[in-house]
Amino acid sequence: MTIPVSPCSKGLMLLFVLLALHTTAQKISPYVQTTSKLLELPSKVLGETRTIYIHCPKADSTNPNKTYPVLYLMDGESHFDMLAQYADYLSRWDVNVIPQMIIVGIVNSKRTRDLTPTESIINYFGQPDTSKVSWMKPSGGNERFLQFIREELKPYVERHYKTQPYTILAGHSFGGLASIYCLLTHADMFQGYISVSPSLWWDREYVLKLTDQKLKKGAPLNKTLFFSDASEGVSDSSTFHTNLLKFDAVLAAKAMTGLRYQYNYYPKETHMTEPMLAYYDALRFIYKDWKNP
């Protein structure tokens, strides 16, 4: 037996088929993780345009004038996604152990130039690198790079974003060296300093010696500092780890008034895996006593 199908019910059937197809079809679209921006910022100080990544917390509709601390991150191309994700996750309402933060990632142009304090050709193992073209050249531009942050980048961020006065400088390796150098020479620029595996070996321990010279015993230094290292110096028998121990000993001996600091050693991590744990621990340390207001 066949049921006669009128043109009308045929149309109806087609509609059902189309509807059925529609409801069983998968839809795929881009997934937008976070509210981050890419800024091209021309710098007179550096004579070049710098790429900056800026990550903001999701807007709080109940508090549109809310302001945020700002973390300035060196090696933006390496660790910006990490810090943005850490800051978002740890400040979620159901995690809630640090405040929501703005993350500003500075992408390198000439990394060795910007993140080292002196001109030097002495390599990781204390030997002169006399090759004409070397990854160590040029070097010694950290002073100018900090000037760029102070006079151009920070004012831009403070003009365009809802910032709090509390700011953090964070870096890894040469960036860790630059973070300590900034604390020693321009402590007023930031309140918190994160230095993950600082390259204290640079220029025959220049910054290690500077630490001893600059810090006057018992003097006030109302800052927070987290520093760390991993298997460097153990895996490669360089002075990397002993330099960190010396730096830690200098801080202990100087007993600066108001300085809150923590040194973490991660012997199971490499120079490159360490940032994942160290940046987590650094944020937890800086905001140890923080309570959501």
Add this chain to the structure above:
Amino acid sequence: MTIPVSPCSKGLMLLFVLLALHTTAQKISPYVQTTSKLLELPSKVLGETRTIYIHCPKADSTNPNKTYPVLYLMDGESHFDMLAQYADYLSRWDVNVIPQMIIVGIVNSKRTRDLTPTESIINYFGQPDTSKVSWMKPSGGNERFLQFIREELKPYVERHYKTQPYTILAGHSFGGLASIYCLLTHADMFQGYISVSPSLWWDREYVLKLTDQKLKKGAPLNKTLFFSDASEGVSDSSTFHTNLLKFDAVLAAKAMTGLRYQYNYYPKETHMTEPMLAYYDALRFIYKDWKNP
């Protein structure tokens, strides 16, 4: 003295001014972190359309046919960004401790229904929750949820992405419970299992008892399992932590052939901060002996 300005040089000056303005202007654009997609997948098994986040490694132009292990993550809305960032970072050429992976985040619709193995109204402290409307209701749909993964989600992912046979199931809390339940009842579905703070308290330790029943001493179970807990049960005097210790003891007593497992305890972390460390440690543990081919 005034220098006469011709219309032409006026135009030239204007051009210079415009050029100067152009070179000092900041440019801002969206920052796209990762290559992730949002999929709306209709499920016949569940009778609803499910939202799925899919993260792929950046394409390798030197190896366009490269395939990847796949990690299936429960509570996608909570931990997808984290796992995507961890997988990308740890597989970078200069970090290189795990393979590049595809992360599939399953967003919850009815979380308690999908991630619990039995219907139960016994709450975290072992008391019946008799309220008509409760976050515990409905429950007991984990079997059907695993069927959805097995029959619909995995086939979709394997059809549309360059997958390897190696797959991991990862979850936290109820998701951790579901991960262990899957290992006990459908071990073939995955090769690796991650269970961060599993809610072994569910239904008077149902899954804990099932572990003892299902695992036959010395039987083959060629799987990798990472499980962990944090301050739960210490901070709240529940049986959370003692349940984990019991589970660990059962695994030791059963001495399954081929089972590689690790239990991490994070007493300083909360139920919600723990995933940041546990997912890191889980990936490192699963790929402990991995070498980039």
